[in-house]
Amino acid sequence: MINDPLKRIEELALPLVEQENMFLVDIELKQQDMNVVWVYVDSEKGGVNLDICSKISRELSFQVENEEIFPKSYRLNVSSPGLSRPLSDKRQYGKNVGRTIKVKYKQEGEYEKIEGILKEVTDKNVTIEDESGQTVTTDFDNLVETKVVPKI
DSSP states (O other): OOHHHHHHHHHHHHHHHTTTTTTEEHHHHHHESSSEEEEEESSSSSSOOOOHHHHHHHHHHHHHHEEEEEEEOOOEEEEOOOSOOOOOSGGTTGGGSEEEEEEEEEEEEEEEEEEEEEEEEOOSSSEOOOOOOOEEEEEEEEEEEEEOOOOO
């Protein structure tokens, strides 16, 4: 087995994902009865569709098997991160402008929380407006966790 299978899978997945005008959000390895690899992809514009995920999965599976990254059977899943996962890449924020988010962030050494509408995203920071109309602008470097709040 390769010393760092996740790193190698990332190296293999990156060009496949970028070829589809998407970006790699995260890769997870869950070791159960068999290795289960989750590859999370996203797009700055629009969503992630099943056909693209299937295409990336087929091509990546072929390469993983060709390099014998896992000595035993494994399962590979390519998916969007979904609403339950926190935003982890700056590129995910732009398409969520106008949506309700929950943010935990650092301010002057303390942890703060706000829930509100994501109003603006720049290269360096985000602006959130809570229901009372108060706005908070914080640098990406100060963000601890951001989750999109689904509206039903």
